[in-house]
Amino acid sequence: MKTVVTAQQMRDAERAVWDADPDVDLMTRAAAGVARVADEMAPEGPVLVVVGPGNNGGDGLFAAATLAESREVLLWLAAGRAHDEGLAAARSAGCREVGDPASARARLADASLVIDAFTGLGARPGLPPDVATFAAACEAWQVPVLAVDQPSGLGTDGGPVGHSFNATVTATFAARKPCHVVEPAASRCGDVVVQDIGVPVPATDLRILEESDLANWWPTPDAASDKYSRGVVLLDTGSERYAGAALLGISGALHAGAGMVRYAGGAPSGLVLGRFPSVVLGEGRAQAAVVGSGWGEPDEARMARAVELGLPLVVDADALGVLPDGGMEGWLLTPHAGELARLLGVGRDEVEADPLGAAREAARRHGATVLLKGAAQYVAEPSGRVTVAVRGPNWTAQAGSGDVLAGICGTLLAAGLPAWKAAAMGASVQALAAQRHPGPYPPDRLTEFLPTVVANLDA
Numbered sequence: 001m002k003t004v005v006t007a008q009q010m011r012d013a014e015r016a017v018w019d020a021d022p023d024v025d026l027m028t029r030a031a032a033g034v035a036r037v038a039d040e041m042a043p044e045g046p047v048l049v050v051v052g053p054g055n056n057g058g059d060g061l062f063a064a065a066t067l068a069e070s071r072e073v074l075l076w077l078a079a080g081r082a083h084d085e086g087l088a089a090a091r092s093a094g095c096r097e098v099g100d101p102a103s104a105r106a107r108l109a110d111a112s113l114v115i116d117a118f119t120g121l122g123a124r125p126g127l128p129p130d131v132a133t134f135a136a137a138c139e140a141w142q143v144p145v146l147a148v149d150q151p152s153g154l155g156t157d158g159g160p161v162g163h164s165f166n167a168t169v170t171a172t173f174a175a176r177k178p179c180h181v182v183e184p185a186a187s188r189c190g191d192v193v194v195q196d197i198g199v200p201v202p203a204t205d206l207r208i209l210e211e212s213d214l215a216n217w218w219p220t221p222d223a224a225s226d227k228y229s230r231g232v233v234l235l236d237t238g239s240e241r242y243a244g245a246a247l248l249g250i251s252g253a254l255h256a257g258a259g260m261v262r263y264a265g266g267a268p269s270g271l272v273l274g275r276f277p278s279v280v281l282g283e284g285r286a287q288a289a290v291v292g293s294g295w296g297e298p299d300e301a302r303m304a305r306a307v308e309l310g311l312p313l314v315v316d317a318d319a320l321g322v323l324p325d326g327g328m329e330g331w332l333l334t335p336h337a338g339e340l341a342r343l344l345g346v347g348r349d350e351v352e353a354d355p356l357g358a359a360r361e362a363a364r365r366h367g368a369t370v371l372l373k374g375a376a377q378y379v380a381e382p383s384g385r386v387t388v389a390v391r392g393p394n395w396t397a398q399a400g401s402g403d404v405l406a407g408i409c410g411t412l413l414a415a416g417l418p419a420w421k422a423a424a425m426g427a428s429v430q431a432l433a434a435q436r437h438p439g440p441y442p443p444d445r446l447t448e449f450l451p452t453v454v455a456n457l458d459a
């Protein structure tokens with residue numbers, strides 16, 4: 001798991017380092033990391049550095065000075081002022097300056113790399129018009145962009161995206177910031193490289209899951225295991241009309257390694273058994289249940305029966321419209337952005353502009369864990385802690401992916417994992433399966449890759 005820190009948390013962590021040793025030179029370390037990544041991205045050709053007025057520009061200037069030892073480096077002082085010592089170092093290393101925005105844009109024709117060192121932790125969202133035009137030109141001409149700390153124009157802590165750089169690679173320091181992992185900003189960051197600059201990272205309430213976590217936590221049976229101890233998951237999903245949802249959820253549950261899958265939903269039993277003969281029909285002892293996928297409509301009576309089971313529930317799709325008033329501790333709600341908007345009584349655009357805030361609010365209000373599904377997937381707990389799942393390729397945006405995911409999460413809940421882990425691991429393993437088996441595969445085919453992905457998880 002990797003911690004994500006806000007701008008303020010990062011500044012506090014840096015201050016603690018300086019308090020301990022006032023002479024420590026964090027900027028030199030940061031700049032060295034930037035220069036290294038720049039050389040890896042584009043080993044030769046002119047580099048154009050967009051220099052802002054603060055320390056982010058300072059990082060860019062010291063990196064420029066290093067790069068100028070072996071290649072042509074141009075500076076655009078886009079704010080008209082710049083970090084004094086950094087500028088002196090870059091000038092004495094032989095960097096040349098472009099005088100105005102039009103000349104900077106003209107140099108894009110032969111630049112092999114643009115380094116965006118306009119703003120970082122001190123950024124106000126948005127860009128001055130000249131810089132916004134330049135950023136758009138980089139995108140239009142497909143010039144690789146290395147963003148220092150973050151693409152300028154984004155708010156460090158996330159939020160709506162206006163004019164900003166669209167980075168190929170972002171080199172950040174000590175830890176990722178919310179803009180690197182939370183949409184819509186995350187999609188502007190490209191590959192995020194974290195440079196260690198000797199600033200210890202504090203624990204926070206936002207973190208991202210990694211493959212090694214899956215490897216360490218995946219419930220693996222041992223000699224003492226039997227089908228019951230591994231976890232029985234009950235699915236009350238599907239209907240005559242949406243029978244496929246039942247098959248998809250069952251496939252997810254079985255391929256994630258359920259000890260037993262019971263099916264007590266509305267899909268024809270012949271269809272279920274014809275496809276999955278190991279499924280046991282009807283209710284019975286179980287450790288977790290999955291409800292809502294493919295019901296076709298919110299159904300209060302069906303929800304009431306599920307509540308009576310007294311099990312931790314995965315609540316998906318139509319069942320999200322008939323949540324009980326309370327008593328959902330240990331449950332997992334799995335809305336996509338539209339369903340979360342309905343839960344909160346706000347517009348979908350509001351959820352999309354602040355997915356983290358929306359997921360946290362729903363978890364707090366309902367006293368349950370919330371997995372907000374989409375390109376980036378966030379698992380919010382009632383305490384406010386959020387875990388971001390491993391990201392998958394965008395072709396998994398297809399009907400049925402959510403049904404499969406609910407089944408996977410059901411299996412993990414039944415195996416005894418807490419709801420946040422079941423959700424973050426379930427979403428991540430589905431993403432890894434899609435990453436490792438480039439499709440597009442339909443969601444049920446993708447479930448067949450889950451066992452090999454689990455068997456080969458890299459610790």
Ligand SMILES: NC(=O)C1=CN([C@@H]2O[C@H](COP(=O)(O)OP(=O)(O)OC[C@H]3O[C@@H](n4cnc5c(N)ncnc54)[C@H](OP(=O)(O)O)[C@@H]3O)[C@@H](O)[C@H]2O)[C@@H](O)CC1
Pocket residue numbers: 011014026027028030031052053054055056057059079118119120121122123124125126127128148149153173197
């Ligand atoms: N802390 C450390 O020592 C370390 C920090 N490091 C580096 O320093 C970075 C933080 O530096 P920082 O605090 O100087 O802020 P920075 O991001 O350069 O921006 C502030 C300036 O930008 C301006 N400005 C803001 N938004 C704007 C906009 N939309 N449009 C136009 N202007 C805008 C703003 O103007 P003002 O708000 O004053 O009008 C102010 O002048 C950090 O990200 C990392 O790269 C590393 O070296 C490691 C050690």
Ligand SMILES: Nc1ncnc2c1ncn2[C@@H]1O[C@H](COP(=O)(O)OP(=O)(O)O)[C@@H](O)[C@H]1O
Pocket residue numbers: 317336373374375376377392393394395396397398399400401402403404405430
């Ligand atoms: N942009 C995207 N990139 C990658 N995966 C996505 C994206 N959007 C959605 N998904 C996938 O689709 C799932 C959500 O599916 P959902 O809308 O609930 O489908 P359904 O209800 O039809 O099964 C997510 O969990 C994720 O796996």
Ligand SMILES: [K+]
Pocket residue numbers: 056116117118119120147148149150151152
């Ligand atoms: K930047």
